[in-house]
Amino acid sequence: MKKTTPLGLFVTGLSLTLSVCAHATEWYQGSPSFRNHTNHPTTAASTYLQKHSSQLRLESVQLETKRVLPLRSLHTVRFAQHHHNLPVIGKYAVVRVGPEGSVRVVALDVARGLRVDPQPTLTANDAIAEVAAALHVPLPPPLAHASLVVLAEEPSDEMLAWQVDTVQPYGMHRFFVDAHRGGVVAHRSMARHALGRVFDVNPIVTPNLVERELIGLSPAVPTSLTGFEEALRVHAYVAGDIMYGGLQTNQTPPSEGEDFLFTPNFDPWGGNDPFGEVMGYYHAARIRGFFENNLGVDMSGSEFSLAVITGYAPESSPEYIQNAFYSPWPPNYPGIPGNPRNIICLGRGYSENLAHDSDVLLHEFTHYMSHNALDYTSSSLFDAYGYVSMPDAINEGTADYFSSSLNNDPQVGEYALGAWARNLDEPAGRCPENMIGESHEDGRIIGNLTWTLRNMHGADKADQLVWGAMSLLGSRATFGDFGRGLLQSAADLNFDDQQIQQIENELKDRGLDDCDRALEINGKPRVSYMLGLGELGSMMGYSCADMKASGFIMSSLFQYQYTPHPTDSSLTLDVRFSNAHGGSHDMNWRIVVQRNRMAVVHSNLLVSPDYMLNPITDTHAQLVIDADSTPPFDPSATYYAAILSENCWGASLHVEANPPETPPADAGADVAPEAEAKDAGWDIDLVFDTAAPPEPSMTPELYPAGGCSCHTSPAAPSARWWWLIATSVLCVARRRPAPSRIRPRS
Incomplete structure (x- = not known):
């Protein structure tokens, strides 16, 4: 019987914390006077990092070259961080090198001062057994693979972990098990998905059938759709389910001599469709050639091996029928010939076969390239600071862009998606006002931006520009990072001042010049959307009641x-919170505020916010921090606020700092009686050190370029109470958050 992934594991995944900066990536402009007279970009990049290791604070950071990506006459050198030769998950350095050996920009997201013991207490088999117990399913060796890694999102939360990859619904899932203490500490799906057709619509008339050359077919396997030295294979689904290792496929032989000349079968229920296999191979080969020849990506490594499965429709998992997805794949997994490291599954569909729409294959192939060439993997839905949507939205928007660019058509999925097709020519709104937290919808902003740049500068320049920006990003990138990557790549590609100004204008028009994890509210009232637990649950296959029962608390x-x-004496945080869809206003929400760092709202650390209002059952609340608060208002501190909700419905948020005083008539006292935030009941003393580490000294040759300028306060001592994670409890220590005042509003 098919089992779904336990909901508690998604909550456990919240334990991985991230950098405390609103914008995690540090950006540094290169030194114009520094030249490394070498023709090898890796040498130039490595030498530069060594020369400036003190300013960049890289003295104790072990970096290993991961990949070199050409960008016309420039090169982007990507380094992965290691600790005792073990990979540090999500930590990297990127150096853009000019043709003369100069360094244009450095982007860093590294863990400094690691002290992780590299010797595990648990074995690989122990770790796999922990994951199997959490999933309530057996995981024999062919179905799971474990390797040692380091997790180091915060200095106080670093650990040695077993990374366990196993196949679950919708592709490969990755689990992390504490290698010293045991226990699953994080989980994420590695699959990327595109929506299939759900509702019946009129079919789009496809172009006339033409005969095209199928490039790259392997002479060693002349009777099947296998190419590029067997790195690309296309299979037709026959029976079974990839989840259970019993997949049956076949490869259609040529129809006439060496040619594959088939007529499409437009009836998804009408038996075999070898035409869909040919479509899968032709378009996969076409976009592979684009990335190799136009963008210069070396795809010769075994990590690029790919199987495309068409007509996928397992009876045990009917939800696959109307979906397509990409996923990295574990080695030696049974059921797929050729031992590929990646798969793309194209569902049979209920009315239109997804293999007949090349937009779908090209979109999924771009996810495959992002994963293998850029290490841009799917991020967890949550981190220490709440819900995470922008990395996946960038992934979806850029996949739409390259699908549309290769087909020279801004419409994505007009055949397969019908009414849900995405038109990149249509305005998609701004950050943050029009973002809802769903990756495909929010990705429309990226898709519209990049397509607009293509209309301005032409396909060739825009393709290089977008890929150049992507190659500078890490897996926690924000829309602001993507904008910075575009501007840096435009300068590196010798766009003139007017063209760069055009890009800046397009970014500003969409709010991407100010779209990182934390939004400034100094004189800027902010309006945004907040997902409800019911909406989040529907994305994960659960009801709102399931989400509440598992302890989920939604964050903004x-x-x-x-x-x-410097002359301020107080801060009034004004929040309006209402049902975005109308109807019920029964609500339960809260405000948490932290000084000098983003507010930690999900963590395995017992971190208390400095201030909290909880619970709030009205549509309007104000949190006032002044000299009477504990701790008192400090004009030298930076304040970060997060909104948390336990409501099923999505909310409309309006957040403002120090609004004009307009108390309603006959509202009674200006200030309601002070009410302390609820204490979680733990008799724990935590010592908070607010001293910030020194900034790296910057010379005229090395200075920040729009990066993170906030300081990291040393975290409180760690108390690993894993059951608190599973219930998503916000712990409040004995030092209570400041009493806050709620001003009544009608």
């Missing part, structure tokens, strides 16, 4: 940052 898509003026 953004945090809100306020930097006081």
